[in-house]
Amino acid sequence: MDTLEATDRTHDAPADGRQHSAGTATSGRRGAGIVMMLASSASNQTGAALGASAFPVIGPVGVVAVRQFVTAIVLTPLVRPRLRGLRKDQWWPILGLVVVFSVMNLSLYAAIERVGLGLAVTLEFLGPLTVAIASSRRVLDLACAVLAGIGVVVLTNPGPTTDLIGITLALLAATAWGSYILLNRTLGRRLPGLQGTAVASLLTAAAWTPIALTWFAVHSPTAAALALAVACGLLSSIVPYVADLLALRRVPAQMFGTFASVNPVWAALAGWGLLHQALDLNEWIGIGLIVISNVLISARGFTAREQGRAAALRALAD
Numbered sequence: 058m059d060t061l062e063a064t065d066r067t068h069d070a071p072a073d074g075r076q077h078s079a080g081t082a083t084s085g086r087r088g089a090g091i092v093m094m095l096a097s098s099a100s101n102q103t104g105a106a107l108g109a110s111a112f113p114v115i116g117p118v119g120v121v122a123v124r125q126f127v128t129a130i131v132l133t134p135l136v137r138p139r140l141r142g143l144r145k146d147q148w149w150p151i152l153g154l155v156v157v158f159s160v161m162n163l164s165l166y167a168a169i170e171r172v173g174l175g176l177a178v179t180l181e182f183l184g185p186l187t188v189a190i191a192s193s194r195r196v197l198d199l200a201c202a203v204l205a206g207i208g209v210v211v212l213t214n215p216g217p218t219t220d221l222i223g224i225t226l227a228l229l230a231a232t233a234w235g236s237y238i239l240l241n242r243t244l245g246r247r248l249p250g251l252q253g254t255a256v257a258s259l260l261t262a263a264a265w266t267p268i269a270l271t272w273f274a275v276h277s278p279t280a281a282a283l284a285l286a287v288a289c290g291l292l293s294s295i296v297p298y299v300a301d302l303l304a305l306r307r308v309p310a311q312m313f314g315t316f317a318s319v320n321p322v323w324a325a326l327a328g329w330g331l332l333h334q335a336l337d338l339n340e341w342i343g344i345g346l347i348v349i350s351n352v353l354i355s356a357r358g359f360t361a362r363e364q365g366r367a368a369a370l371r372a373l374a375d
Contacts, residue, residue, distance in 0.1 A: 090307030094316040097300035102178065102323040104292025106331040107285045109169050114282035115273070117166035120289055122269035124162065127290025129262035132298075136255035147253070150244040154257035155264060157240060161233035164226045171223030173334040175325030179212060179344045180227035182321055182351060184234030189354045198354060205350040212343025318351040 108120040115123075143151070168177035183205065190202045213224055244253035305313060321344050328334035336344075 086307040087312075090304040091312075091316065093300045093304035094308065094313060095319070097297040097304065098317065098320050098323045099327075100292045100296040100300065102174070102293075102320060102327040103331070104289045104294075104296070105166075105169065105178070105324065106174055106327040107292065108166065108289030109174060109332055111282040111285040111289070112166075112170050115276050115278050115286065117163060117170055118268070118272050119276060119278060119282070120286045121159075121162045121166055122265045122272065123283065123286035124290040124294065125158070125258070125262045125265045126269070127287055128294040129258045131291075131295045132251070132255050132258050136251045138252050138255035138259060140256060143256070144247075147244070147247045150240045150247070151253055151257050151260070153240045154237065154244070154253070155261045157233050157237045158257060158261045159264070161230050161237060164233065165230035168223050168226035168230060172220050172227065173336075174328030174332060175321065175334065175336055175344060176212060176340060177223070177227045177230070178324035179321035179347050180209070180224065181230045181234055182318075182347060183209070183228070184231035184236075185238060186347070186351050186354060187231070188235045188238045193354075201350040201353050204353075205347050208343045208346030208350065210343075211339050211346060214337075214339050315352055315355040318348050318355055321348055 108124065111120050165177060165181055168180070186201075186205055190198050193199075213219060241254070247253070248256075301313075308316075325336055325341070325344055329336065
């Protein structure tokens with residue numbers, strides 16, 4: 058009996074050790090993934106704040122133009138999109154993305170100039186939230202829609218001094234983001250990886266070239282303003298793509314969608330720290346209600362916005 062027990066313990070010990078090691082490795086990978094997700098959100102909103110710092114010199118149009126160029130310059134050689142051989146059913150969502158990219162970024166940055174980073178980004182998040190809720194019939198999700206609606210009212214505090222133009226621009230950005238989700242979902246079924254997004258980014262940069270030339274002929278850029286706009290393009294587009302790609306290899310998709318919900322909080326903090334845009338109590342409460350709505354929607358499953366992006370990133374990573 059003693060010999061058999063000793064033999065059993067000898068066989069069990071390495072197995073337990075391996076299980077412990079595997080569990081530690083999994084926890085470590087997940088922890089690294091969480092750090093990367095938080096870094097992605099922080100980078101995105103820090104980039105937006107730096108871009109907003111260039112508004113006095115080149116305005117939102119100039120910042121958006123430079124951001125489009127930076128995205129295309131980095132993404133095109135990385136993905137190596139193929140323009141030849143694209144079918145008609147692939148071209149129309151690509152061209153749709155060209156329009157959506159332009160409207161989404163320009164309206165968002167114009168909104169940031171008028172109502173501030175935190176409020177603009179929070180309202181923009183209503184786009185993916187609406188798409189996620191529209192695909193659900195659950196009572197909890199409908200309750201989240203009501204909660205988000207209350208959050209909008211609390212956040213914007215409608216009154217005689219409310220900047221309706223700024224709020225409308227932010228909601229236009231939200232609509233464009235929702236359209237991006239649907240177009241990206243369609244394109245993801247017809248082109249592998251980030252091929253469609255890269256082609257759309259390249260065409261968007263081409264479409265913005267005459268706009269940029271005309272704009273900068275009238276609004277002479279400074280080296281500092283251009284540097285801020287380039288930093289915006291890198292931090293708000295390229296870094297999040299890379300960080301999200303690495304994070305998706307380490308965390309479940311559901312967790313990825315939930316952590317993406319903190320973007321409005323990062324935006325508010327970046328606006329406060331870099332742009333000196335202090336928020337009132339009602340604005341913090343409104344942001345909190347919308348973030349909670351998005352977290353609850355994500356908890357039931359991956360949000361529609363993150364599904365499209367994650368599918369493309371996973372395909373690129375594989």
